Amino acid sequence: MKLKLSKRLELIVKMCDCSDTIIDVGTDHGKVPITIANLGLAKNVIAIDNKKGPLETCDKNAKIFLNNKDVLFTTLLSEGLEKVDKDIECGIIITGIGYDNMCEILSDINERNFKYLILSPHSKIDKFKEFLNDLNLKIIEENTIFEDKKNYSILKVIKE
Ligand SMILES: C[S@@+](CC[C@H](N)C(=O)[O-])C[C@H]1O[C@@H](n2cnc3c(N)ncnc32)[C@H](O)[C@@H]1O
Secondary structure (H helix, E strand, O other), X not given: OOOOXXXXXXXXXXXXXXXXXXXXXXXXXXXXXXXXXXXXXXXXXXXXXXXXXXXXHHHHHHHHHOOOOOOEEEEEEOOOOOOOOOOOOEEEEEEEEOHHHXXXXXXXXXXXXXXXXXXXXXXXXXXXXXXXXXXXXXXXEEEEEEEOOEEEEEEEEEXX
């Protein structure tokens, strides 16, 4: 069965490069990491949420829609990246989360071995860009999409 993604979620997936591991923080329904796994963009795909309910939905969706047996797909109950080893080389997606929460999750990001970040805070995008600048993180791509009567900026970020 084919998983249907909104234009915004499609764009998030499109902005991801291949990486051994791709992590989606605040996964909710898990549509993004399941699609990434099905496309074979990573060997390990980790879907994180800090609440059990969304992870159960993600697990249900994975049972129905995940069709790439070569990929290790894991769901993880974690506050941000807390339970993820800092040395893992990875691409990290954090979208659909408010500004303050996003900054909290990213507070130790420079200690992590990430290849790229795909970031889309719900709010305060200009302030968020200043926050990234203060962390010496560089925006290499920005796309804006209008969905549900709202503009969403999606940023691709690397270490400077
Ligand atoms: C609005 S949904 C966004 C879903 C998806 N990422 C998207 O862009 O559509 C936000 C999800 O993030 C989870 N969440 C919020 N704060 C979190 C945190 N600090 N760590 C992990 N998950 C978090 C919530 O439980 C919720 O499932």
